[in-house]
Amino acid sequence: MSTEEHVWRAHVVRRLRERNRKECDNFKEIIEQNNRLIDHVAQLKADNLKISVENEQLRNAVSTGGTGSNVAIATLEKKLLSQQEELTELHKRKGENSQMIVDLNQKVEQQRIIISEKEHSLVEQQTNNNRLRAEVQLLHSSLEELKKLNNTMLDEHTALQLAFSSLEEKMRGVQDENRRLLERLMQYKSKDADKLNEENESIIRKRLPSIFRKRSAKLKRDLEDAVREPSSSSNTASSPGAASLQRNSSPAQFVGGLIGDEDFDEAAINGAMEAIGLDDNEYISARFTAGGDIAENSRASIDTLKATGYLGQANPTKILMKFEAHENESHAVRWSPVERMVATGGADRKVKLWDIGKNSTEPRAVLSGSSAGINSVDFDSTGAYILGTSNDYGARVWTVMDNRLRHTLTGHSGKVMAAKYVQEPIKVVTGSHDRTLKIWDLRSIACIETKFAGSSCNDLVTTDSLGSTIISGHYDKKIRFWDIRTEKQADDVLMPAKITSLDLSKDCNYLICSVRDDTIKLLDLRKNQVISTFTNEHFKISCDFARASFNSSGLKIACGSADGAIYIWNVNGFLEATLKGHSTAVNAVSWSPNNNMLASVGKNKRCTIYSES
Template sequence: MAGLPAPDLRVSPPAPQPWRRHIVLQLRDRDQNQRTGFQDLIRIYSRLLEKTSLTKGILGRAGRCPSGPQSSLQDQNLQLRKTTGELAYQVLELQQQIKIKEAAVQDQQDRLVQEEVRRAGALAARQALQERVDQVQGRNRVLKADYDALLDLQTGAEARLREEKLRGGGLVEDMVHLKKEAAARMNTRNERRSRFREATLQKELRRAARSSPARSSPARSSAPISPSSAPSSRSSSPKNQDEELAGRGHTRLFRSSSATSPRLFTSIRGLFGRRRGHSVCSLEETLSFPVGVCVSARVPARALQVLEAHQQGINAVRFSCSSDLLATGGTDRVIKVWELRAGQLTHRATLDGSREGVSCVEFDPPGQRILAGSFDKSALLWRLGDSTPKVTLTGHSRKVTAARFTGSAHQVVTGSADRTVRLWDLQRNACVQQLLVSSYVSDLVCSDSVFISGHFDCRIRVWDSRLSGCVQELPAPGKVTSLDLSSDHRRLLSCCRDDSLQLVDLRGRSQDRVCFRADGFKCGSDSNKAVISPDGCYLAAGSADASVYIWNVSNGNLETRLPDGHSSPVVAVSWSLSGENVVSVDKSRWAVLWSDL
């Protein structure tokens, strides 16, 4: 077998085909691998055959030789047999190794086939994903084009909106100017007519005075002329009566005309009760509104009513100027309006529109509008008869913590956690002034063009809208949670997180400060609200121990403590302007009406 040449498998294909060439290369590799593994075996087997042939020859010659060396031949034979057995054992071991290597090669080939299948699947998946990527990119390009087109449309619409707003503002100004001119012309015309009527009345009265002695008797002519002595032809007309009385009041010809005469009041109402021309003032501004006047505030002694005012905690409470309406705002995103009659609060209206909790509420002086700050970064304005807000003021970047009406009927000021104070014009629904502050704004109070803000940096700042800046800073003993201004605008109350109230006298240059504390009083939150009584004699604040504390301003001592009514920390207190009632609210949605009765 050693002399046999290896079979030549390199057959030239009739035509060069890739798959045939691949098969031929695989057969060559297989032949080379298998031949390399069997070369040692073939070489050993060839040597074994040679030794066997040699042994046979030696044995043949030994048969022909004498028996002398027979023993040595047997030893050689045994040695050869032993060698043959060892070689046979090696052959078996080599065959076993060949089988193991063939199994390993077969396993590798199976794994190679599996990997080829997985590779083909991965290529197909990659192709599908690439197609999806192309589709998504195509859709993105279409969407990008649509977005650019919409952005252009929005930019154009905003530009047109700004132009229309400017145009509308100009039209409003022109309209107001025209109305003012028309009102001025109508007032001038009415004054001319009034002067003409007065002159005519004076002439007629002089003529009547000259002609009356000739028609009357001497006894009657000496008597004073009363207001009822006018000719019957003129007294039959109400218009002429008013004109005659107006002329008498103007010239004071007759002493019998009393200032308390009903006819004189009728004539005055006739002259000034009519509406002149087209006035630019609204009816709401010209009408008088009731205001509760407090002569002496009453210190509450017991709870008249305890009611569940909201579904969640209450953050703010405020009486109207007439003391008959109460507004409460809570974390349930609504404001509830209550009517106070006969010592009981009854629900009147619910105002919604805030997207988050309400932080503060306030009535305007006529009591027809309610302003509120919200945690949704806006301030909202309702009319009392509407449940939805009329105006929404947006611009703050964090929650609005304070909102107040200024001295003007068309301006409000707001403070926010974004460290800004903003002045708003309600006629344009726009911010007209923004003031940057170095600390969190917790509360605000206003007096004409001046407003005061409290902050978490233990400072109270006084602002003047005419100067567009801070004009004074006042220190506070702790973080300021609320501010309140006395009815005469002379004293400022601040509630601080160091569990104290500070009353500042704004009249003097030194600005005297008085601190009020009490055993057990604890400021329960960063928005705890304290108030001054309408007569300025008492201070009231809620505590974390579910009580209401009231101090006497004159001696600085605790006047009373109201422990009953609440079961959770009291966060806000409001004192009616009439001084008769106090309402406190807590974090567990309860409101308590207090009185001295």
């Protein structure tokens, strides 16, 4: 007998026993009681028949007569009486048993109803079980299809990874070639600039002695005349030199008259500028206005002077203050727009305010509330509020006057790297590593708009006081432009490496972008094009959030380096100064908006303030 047949027979036997148990056990006691009653009735019938026979015999005996028979009759009557009582008792018990049978029949009906319900439930459960088995089978088939699809996707991913590796290798080769070509181009430009400088210097050296004597004597005579006769406007106006020195004319007219002459020289320019009180920035502006009438060799000479910083604003070279700003690494620094005050933020979770005007190395205020390191700080245009971002996924607003925490903006799922005011003082925009930009309404302390950039944001700026355009720099090497009035995104500008910081010129026409390939790009926002690149063989961007900065006139650019130096370029691309003041990498720099001072912070916890020598 096979195993399957044995299992089948055992199953049948088990089911029959289960059926007998369910159908017979409930009635077993009733059946036993009924059988006992039937046996007892049969016994009573036999006894009754026996007594009837004996009664008949006794009657026969009575009919024949005799004394002994009277005694027997009395005995039999007594016995008959007892038997009748016993029969009565039996009838009574029979009634009780009948009532018990009725009750048991009712219980049997109830059990049948319960069994019927159980059977109905069993049928439903079997149906549900069959349905679930079908679903499991369907899910198994779906799982097999998903496994096949997953294998296909893995194969495609492997193929794409190989293609990506190949393309990345080609890209590295192209980048290396581009770097070599760029270096060669820079060398050629440097040679051209050196050659042009040599030509200009040779021209100046040839013409300097005679021009210097001629122009100096002329300016001296004019100044002496002006001092002797201050009230004689007619005599002063009649002198050609004095006419050139009239400050009532526009700077462009004055500079055009000064350098339009072929005999202008460096000493003459300085003397004339001092005589009329014309500063360097006004001279540069007037120079470009009047430049259309200048000869080509004069244009080259002025450009050379400007490139060396001679005609521009002097560079800050003296260390005015140096103090330990934070307990750990310092990440951010920003000047107040209205006071000689600097705000710094560091890894010790604090924003500190420093009063530079009083040369105090003790903080004016310590702004707390952040639970992680500070990444950036910024003032509003009035200097009344300070905005800080943190690694705890939030941004905070403090008031400068009472140093109180006013607002806490939480909603990002990554560290917040930058924040700026838009539509002051009611809105703020924040950029985070969670690949989003959020615009916050400070009146309701709520996020009113989220812009999905698709890449981590390292820095952002706004183009005007209304904040109509937001410019953000991202990890994926792109500068993105967002117009919050139309909710449209302008074309992105792709950089050669990931972007660490952005800064706008005061007129909002130019943007500098520090890039992780150790360069700083200058963009003309009117064309959305890179117009200049600033670099140096020793200049290295220190970290992914290193901050570069425009000065107040927009003519100079400063950025810290990993070697602890601060490099200052003019907008023409020439490196004007290298400031030494840090022993470790510099993370951020900031120009003062009101004077020619520069603040910097770095990994060595210190903040350094530079001023003019």
